[in-house]
Amino acid sequence: MADVTATGGTITYREAVAEGIAREMRRDPTVVCLGEDIGAAEGVFKTTVGLFKEFGPRRVWDTPISEQAIVGAAMGAAMTGIRPVAEIMFSDFLACCWDYLANEIPKVRYMTGGQVTVPLVVRTANGGGLGFGAQHSQAVENWALAVPGLKVVAPSTPADVIGLMAASIRSDDPVVFFEHKGLFASKGPAAPEGHVVPLGAAAVVRPGADVTLVALASTVPVALRAAETVAAEGIDAEVVDLRCLVPLDMHTVLDSVGRTSRLVIVEENPYQGGWGATVASIVADEGFESLDAPVRRVAAACVPLPFADSLEQVVLPTADKVAAEVRRLAAY
Amino acid sequence: MTAPADQLTGAATELLGWYEQMAVIRGTEKAAQDLFLAGLVKGTTHLAAGQEAVAVGVSAALRADDYVFATYRGHHHAIARGASPEACLAELMSRATGLCKAKGGSMHLTKADAGMLGSYAIVGSHLPMAVGAAWSATLRGTDQVAVAFFGDGATNIGAFHEALNLAAVWRLPVVFVCENNLYMEYTPIASVTAVPNPAADRAPAYRLPAELIDGNDVVVVRDAAARAVDRARTGGGPTVVEARTYRHFGHSRTDPGTYRPAEEVREWLARDPLAVARDRLSRLGVPDDVVSTVDGRVAELVAAAVSAAKAAPPADPAEALTDVWADGGAQWRT
Numbered sequence: 001m002a003d004v005t006a007t008g009g010t011i012t013y014r015e016a017v018a019e020g021i022a023r024e025m026r027r028d029p030t031v032v033c034l035g036e037d038i039g040a041a042e043g044v045f046k047t048t049v050g051l052f053k054e055f056g057p058r059r060v061w062d063t064p065i066s067e068q069a070i071v072g073a074a075m076g077a078a079m080t081g082i083r084p085v086a087e088i089m090f091s092d093f094l095a096c097c098w099d100y101l102a103n104e105i106p107k108v109r110y111m112t113g114g115q116v117t118v119p120l121v122v123r124t125a126n127g128g129g130l131g132f133g134a135q136h137s138q139a140v141e142n143w144a145l146a147v148p149g150l151k152v153v154a155p156s157t158p159a160d161v162i163g164l165m166a167a168s169i170r171s172d173d174p175v176v177f178f179e180h181k182g183l184f185a186s187k188g189p190a191a192p193e194g195h196v197v198p199l200g201a202a203a204v205v206r207p208g209a210d211v212t213l214v215a216l217a218s219t220v221p222v223a224l225r226a227a228e229t230v231a232a233e234g235i236d237a238e239v240v241d242l243r244c245l246v247p248l249d250m251h252t253v254l255d256s257v258g259r260t261s262r263l264v265i266v267e268e269n270p271y272q273g274g275w276g277a278t279v280a281s282i283v284a285d286e287g288f289e290s291l292d293a294p295v296r297r298v299a300a301a302c303v304p305l306p307f308a309d310s311l312e313q314v315v316l317p318t319a320d321k322v323a324a325e326v327r328r329l330a331a332y
Numbered sequence: 333m334t335a336p337a338d339q340l341t342g343a344a345t346e347l348l349g350w351y352e353q354m355a356v357i358r359g360t361e362k363a364a365q366d367l368f369l370a371g372l373v374k375g376t377t378h379l380a381a382g383q384e385a386v387a388v389g390v391s392a393a394l395r396a397d398d399y400v401f402a403t404y405r406g407h408h409h410a411i412a413r414g415a416s417p418e419a420c421l422a423e424l425m426s427r428a429t430g431l432c433k434a435k436g437g438s439m440h441l442t443k444a445d446a447g448m449l450g451s452y453a454i455v456g457s458h459l460p461m462a463v464g465a466a467w468s469a470t471l472r473g474t475d476q477v478a479v480a481f482f483g484d485g486a487t488n489i490g491a492f493h494e495a496l497n498l499a500a501v502w503r504l505p506v507v508f509v510c511e512n513n514l515y516m517e518y519t520p521i522a523s524v525t526a527v528p529n530p531a532a533d534r535a536p537a538y539r540l541p542a543e544l545i546d547g548n549d550v551v552v553v554r555d556a557a558a559r560a561v562d563r564a565r566t567g568g569g570p571t572v573v574e575a576r577t578y579r580h581f582g583h584s585r586t587d588p589g590t591y592r593p594a595e596e597v598r599e600w601l602a603r604d605p606l607a608v609a610r611d612r613l614s615r616l617g618v619p620d621d622v623v624s625t626v627d628g629r630v631a632e633l634v635a636a637a638v639s640a641a642k643a644a645p646p647a648d649p650a651e652a653l654t655d656v657w658a659d660g661g662a663q664w665r666t
């Protein structure tokens with residue numbers, strides 16, 4: 001884990017993952033981690049650094065390459081008094097255990113008439129921008145959003161990683177926790193001890209009067225850069241970091257749109273079936289009177305993620321693409 | 333009644349108890365079939381008539397705090413772990429008094445307060461869950477054991493292999509019980525499986541001990557389960573038990589099972605687990621009328637369960653929007 005005091009009060013997103021988990025493991029002995037290479041090797045993304053050293057092999061378990069067994073075992077353990085934190089190395093690999101995230105974990109409480117709870121976290125490295133190609137780069141938060149019964153968390157800052165990790169591990173409901181690969185090296189203020197960010201509370205990370213940008217995880221810095229660009233042109237953009245897709249804080253979004261009358265949604269998952277469509281539909285339904293312009297969605301193109309940087313930039317949302325949409329809406 | 337239970341030997345009394353449990357399951361399954369044919373049970377059923385000895389025999393080897401995970405063919409496991417026929421039938425009939433408040437149905441019977449942690453309808457999915465429950469027991473420092481019941485067909489899905497390997501590597505207190513009823517749906521298991529004994533022959537690949545047993549003899553099942561459970565409880569790790577058995581009804585709903593050779597059906601019906609148990613009871617000196625008394629009591633219990641389930645109120649529509657989250661609600665947004 002990061003020595004928070006020694007880093008002058010800043011911490012990387014990557015270090016925040018391990019720090020967030022460690023804080024919960026210290027306060028609750030039933031929190032146990034499992035995943036591939038997370039123990040002595042400290043994770044392929046180094047997001048579990050220090051955990052094995054501090055908590056040992058009874059709390060941090062290396063597993064075989066068995067995504068179904070990892071998540072299925074986490075489910076069985078969660079139903080019987082443990083709070084497992086399971087790592088699926090790349091979010092693309094969620095497809096290998098999708099049965100558990102689509103059919104088992106989110107449904108077992110409901111279909112048993114409330115007889116069981118499943119307090120677990122499935123953490124996973126999500127998203128593109130690093131040239132890992134089509135099978136190691138996808139932003140798949142919309143997959144999880146498509147399944148009633150999962151809480152869906154995707155932090156954008158180190159402090160939120162810690163605060164949302166605390167809330168996710170303490171949640172009695174199953175959480176899919178998307179850690180963005182492109183943000184691992186980013187730095188931010190360290191979170192104070194005991195920092196908890198409740199699930200389902202979006203943050204207005206940049207106030208503004210002219211247009212609302214709704215973003216999540218990697219697209220928060222993209223939206224903030226776009227907001228800086230258009231600010232120089234006299235357009236005052238507000239940026240909302242959703243933090244979670246479930247619970248979805250539409251109250252904050254609708255409140256913001258009520259003030260700005262314009263909405264751009266910035267999402268990394270493909271336009272086709274992306275989470276922005278859900279946000280847009282609720283705004284169309286419940287915020288129609290507030291709108292002075294169409295809702296725009298800047299999402300990934302509907303193709304597999306290409307490998308080359310130059311091609312990836314064509315597919316993914318960028319600050320330039322967002323700024324262009326903001327200008328169009330401001331001029332509408 | 334001429335021979336009261338207190339004049340029977342311990343073994344006879346024990347077996348009579350298992351016989352009664354099996355008879356309750358058989359009666360409930362027959363009632364479920366009748367109710368389905370009468371249109372009072374919607375959707376589907378996968379009846380376990382013929383496979384009662386596996387549920388009752390294993391259950392007899394378990395403690396109240398052990399865990400059980402079953403499949404969509406799981407009525408027998410729910411009842412063996414203490415679910416009442418009335419609550420099961422009410423669930424099948426979409427009644428408010430159903431075991432899962434009519435939100436699960438036949439394929440998802442669950443009695444969590446008796447350690448029966450669910451019936452799962454994605455083939456093989458619950459084997460890793462049982463591994464997780466066993467892992468949880470070791471993490472919490474208890475000596476609880478977890479059991480996964482599954483069909484022969486489930487041995488060809490990846491989750492089976494991932495579960496056996498992880499359980500073996502972590503040496504967990506889990507018992508894998510395959511109910512080999514020779515068919516996966518309408519396909520003979522032998523025609524789609526590389527080994528003759530789908531579960532037992534795979535166990536050596538994970539260096540797990542396996543027992544291939546007669547799943548229609550409750551005493552044989554109980555003894556094999558006791559060995560496996562004892563091994564699990566005392567740190568010896570997982571065991572695979574493959575119990576050969578046969579279903580008396582079709583795969584589901586009204587399947588007449590015509591893909592099964594008549595001679596095979598005849599042979600297996602002659603080896604009905606209830607008949608096998610009656611034979612053993614008689615050899616233990618239990619008079620016929622004692623067994624008949626049990627049969628009568630079971631018939632009354634099942635008839636009363638059917639009446640009560642029929643008389644129960646339908647599921648409350650408000651229930652559709654509860655129990656998604658731990659707070660009891662279904663709210664997903666602000």
Ligand SMILES: Cc1ncc(C[n+]2csc(CCOP(=O)(O)OP(=O)(O)O)c2C)c(N)n1
Nearest residue numbers: 405453454455483484485486513515516517
């Ligand atoms: C993953 C999956 N594939 C297919 C099915 C459809 N299906 C339901 S039961 C069944 C046969 C299972 O056979 P077996 O495991 O032998 O259990 P049995 O029904 O004989 O008890 C199949 C193919 C399913 N429910 N889940």
Ligand SMILES: [Mg+2]
Nearest residue numbers: 483484515516
């Ligand atoms: Mg079968």
